[in-house]
Amino acid sequence: MKSCLVVDDSKVIRKVARHILETLNFSVQEAGDGREALTRCEEHMPDVVLLDWNMPVMGGMEFLRTLRQRSFESQPKVVFCTTENDAAHIRAAIDAGADEYVMKPFDRETLESKLQIVGVA
Numbered sequence: 001m002k003s004c005l006v007v008d009d010s011k012v013i014r015k016v017a018r019h020i021l022e023t024l025n026f027s028v029q030e031a032g033d034g035r036e037a038l039t040r041c042e043e044h045m046p047d048v049v050l051l052d053w054n055m056p057v058m059g060g061m062e063f064l065r066t067l068r069q070r071s072f073e074s075q076p077k078v079v080f081c082t083t084e085n086d087a088a089h090i091r092a093a094i095d096a097g098a099d100e101y102v103m104k105p106f107d108r109e110t111l112e113s114k115l116q117i118v119g120v121a
């Protein structure tokens with residue numbers, strides 16, 4: 001079973017994502033901000049991270065940069081979630097080490113196709 005860490009400050013988004021991911025046979029962990037997400041990664045590195053952009057404490061970009069700089073044994077795939085459909089924003093996320101991005105709100109089909117693109121579904 002593949003594992004996914006859902007990182008979002010919205011409890012509702014985390015709940016929706018968890019539901020979709022569980023129907024896709026993922027084991028799911030959650031974090032409410034980037035710092036909590038780093039702690040989860042230290043405990044158990046997921047196969048893929050579904051990452052929000054705007055969060056308190058530590059946002060998505062800072063989490064991503066920190067994650068990619070750390071010398072973990074393995075690195076997860078990262079799918080960035082954004083509501084902002086602009087090329088510069090997406091480019092910045094890819095440059096920081098994101099593998100794919102998905103527009104919020106996403107449905108099951110969209111998320112599944114993104115997970116297939118990064119090779120975890």
Ligand SMILES: [Mg+2]
Pocket residue numbers: 008009010052053054055
């Ligand atoms: Mg947010």
